[in-house]
Amino acid sequence: MALGFIRAGHHHGDGEVNPKEIIYEHLGDAYGWELPFCHDVRIPLPIIVKGTDGWHCFSSSRVTDGGTYAGFTIAEGGDYNGKLVQLQPDGSQYRPLDLSVTKNVAAIFVAALLVVLMVMHVRNWYKRHGMTAPRKGTALLELIVDYVYTDTIRPIMGKEAPKYAPYLLTVFFFILTMNLLGLVVIFPGGANLTGNLAVTMTLALITFFIINFTGTREYWKEIFWPDVPMALKCPVPMMPLIEVLGVFTKPIALMIRLFANMMGGHMVVLVLMLLIFIFTSMFGAVVGGVTTVFSLAFALFMLALDTLVSFIQAYVFTILSAIFISMAHVEPHGHAAEQTKE
Amino acid sequence: MELFTPQFGLVFWMFIAFLALYFVLAKYAWPFIIKSMEERADLIDKGVVYAQQAKTHLDNARAEADKLLGEARQQQAEIIRDANKMRTQIIEDARGEAAVEAKKVSDAALLSIDQARKESEKQLRAEMSEIALQIAEKVIRKNVDNDQAQRELVEKYLNEVETKN
Numbered sequence: 001m002a003l004g005f006i007r008a009g010h011h012h013g014d015g016e017v018n019p020k021e022i023i024y025e026h027l028g029d030a031y032g033w034e035l036p037f038c039h040d041v042r043i044p045l046p047i048i049v050k051g052t053d054g055w056h057c058f059s060s061s062r063v064t065d066g067g068t069y070a071g072f073t074i075a076e077g078g079d080y081n082g083k084l085v086q087l088q089p090d091g092s093q094y095r096p097l098d099l100s101v102t103k104n105v106a107a108i109f110v111a112a113l114l115v116v117l118m119v120m121h122v123r124n125w126y127k128r129h130g131m132t133a134p135r136k137g138t139a140l141l142e143l144i145v146d147y148v149y150t151d152t153i154r155p156i157m158g159k160e161a162p163k164y165a166p167y168l169l170t171v172f173f174f175i176l177t178m179n180l181l182g183l184v185v186i187f188p189g190g191a192n193l194t195g196n197l198a199v200t201m202t203l204a205l206i207t208f209f210i211i212n213f214t215g216t217r218e219y220w221k222e223i224f225w226p227d228v229p230m231a232l233k234c235p236v237p238m239m240p241l242i243e244v245l246g247v248f249t250k251p252i253a254l255m256i257r258l259f260a261n262m263m264g265g266h267m268v269v270l271v272l273m274l275l276i277f278i279f280t281s282m283f284g285a286v287v288g289g290v291t292t293v294f295s296l297a298f299a300l301f302m303l304a305l306d307t308l309v310s311f312i313q314a315y316v317f318t319i320l321s322a323i324f325i326s327m328a329h330v331e332p333h334g335h336a337a338e339q340t341k342e
Numbered sequence: 343m344e345l346f347t348p349q350f351g352l353v354f355w356m357f358i359a360f361l362a363l364y365f366v367l368a369k370y371a372w373p374f375i376i377k378s379m380e381e382r383a384d385l386i387d388k389g390v391v392y393a394q395q396a397k398t399h400l401d402n403a404r405a406e407a408d409k410l411l412g413e414a415r416q417q418q419a420e421i422i423r424d425a426n427k428m429r430t431q432i433i434e435d436a437r438g439e440a441a442v443e444a445k446k447v448s449d450a451a452l453l454s455i456d457q458a459r460k461e462s463e464k465q466l467r468a469e470m471s472e473i474a475l476q477i478a479e480k481v482i483r484k485n486v487d488n489d490q491a492q493r494e495l496v497e498k499y500l501n502e503v504e505t506k507n
Contacts, residue, residue: 029349029352083349097350098349098350098351099350099351099354099355100351101355102351102352104352105351105352105355105356105359108352108355108356108359109355109359112359112360112362112363115363115367116363116366116367119367119371119372119375120370120371122371122375123370123371123374123375126374126375126378127374131378131381131382131385133382142375142379145375145376145379146379149376149379150379150383162373162376165372165376166364166367166368166372166373167364167368169367169372170360170363170364170367170368170372174360174363196348196352197346197347197348198348198349198352198353198356199352199356201348201353202353202356202357202360203356203360206357206360
């Protein structure tokens with residue numbers, strides 16, 4: 001990682017360190033995937049774009065080093081900094097519909113593949129060994145599955161647990177794998193997936209859809225005509241307004257929580273590392289050397305903490321999804337509630 | 343700020359990847375894994391109950407075995423006592439019978455001895471009288487005329503002798 005920084009430093013500013021640029025480069029997406037410890041060598045990835053003249057598909061290696069291919073190039077600065085743009089005849093930049101398999105997309109595929117391999121491994125154990133208890137790594141996976149399903153999903157969802165468990169377990173393992181892959185600094189990790197708003201937004205959107213498409217009549221009634229004194233819902237629909245807001249804040253909270261936690265962890269480690277270079281350039285080698293020791297120690301601590309956070313955030317996303325989904329499946333209140341209302 | 347503006351391409355691929363992952367795992371893995379885990383949990387629960395029952399059975403069986411063993415010991419002792427009694431009885435019976443038999447045998451022997459003695463006495467008497475007669479004949483041949491009268495005399499003396507004995 002440090003080596004990458006040194007090279008990055010060399011790249012961008014003739015010895016000058018530009019922390020902001022380095023941080024965003026490491027947290028952001030990219031066309032092409034850097035090989036470990038070689039800032040210049042990138043694995044080319046397919047670029048799929050729909051420009052003004054239709055669909056284009058070509059290798060990222062044609063544009064990553066400032067090249068232009070079929071009118072497409074990667075913008076430097078401006079509104080679309082670091083993104084693929086199509087140069088228009090009048091000199092302006094047009095941002096095409098970009099479905100490229102970027103570094104993050106490739107990392108998503110890697111994570112998905114890893115999840116499939118892990119889960120199928122557990123499944124195959126049961127296929128082959130029947131009732132025998134799994135051993136070693138399989139046992140660890142089974143322990144996690146058991147913890148998430150038996151100790152979390154089932155108590156929350158009750159009878160509905162088997163129906164939603166596949167979704168919730170998939171979410172948990174997918175987020176966990178993406179979190180942990182993000183902590184691995186070199187290929188095939190190193191992509192800041194769950195610290196990317198697009199990824200957490202997609203996950204939160206799916207939970208949002210499940211909550212609202214499977215919600216019962218009672219759930220909608222409680223939103224638009226809640227069980228509160230009349231003054232609070234008519235003529236000014238104050239409570240309905242709050243409830244409707246709640247429908248959207250729940251998934252947004254899910255999205256922001258995961259995103260902020262993971263990105264924050266990454267950013268702290270990056271900043272700690274950059275401190276070495278900033279202090280060295282400001283105060284000289286001795287201060288830089290001392291900073292190195294502290295920075296490395298703290299970065300190591302942060303990475304250990306992030307490993308814990310990876311589990312916690314995956315778990316929190318899953319448990320909150322389970323709670324929100326089961327909350328949308330409310331049944332009408334019993335007679336006691338009816339009587340108090342009358 | 344790229345980090346805060348979700349790129350459509352990433353959302354698109356994320357959505358596809360997640361759905362694909364979900365459908366593969368929901369179809370082939372999760373239900374099977376959950377079912378297997380629950381089955382195994384049930385199996386283990388049943389095993390524990392079974393083991394507890396087995397332990398109770400074993401304890402009961404041990405108590406029963408001890409009881410049976412005690413009864414068997416008692417019976418054994420009784421049988422031995424009976425056998426001893428019977429042995430003594432048999433020996434005593436045998437002894438009694440043997441005594442009776444022995445008495446019979448000795449009585450018979452005594453009888454035959456008595457008979458034999460009488461027989462021999464008779465014979466001896468005959469021989470004695472013969473010898474005595476011969477002796478007397480030789481001693482007092484001349485004085486004896488009537489053989490018959492002499493024989494009676496001798497007989498008379500012999501009787502005397504015999505009663506003396």
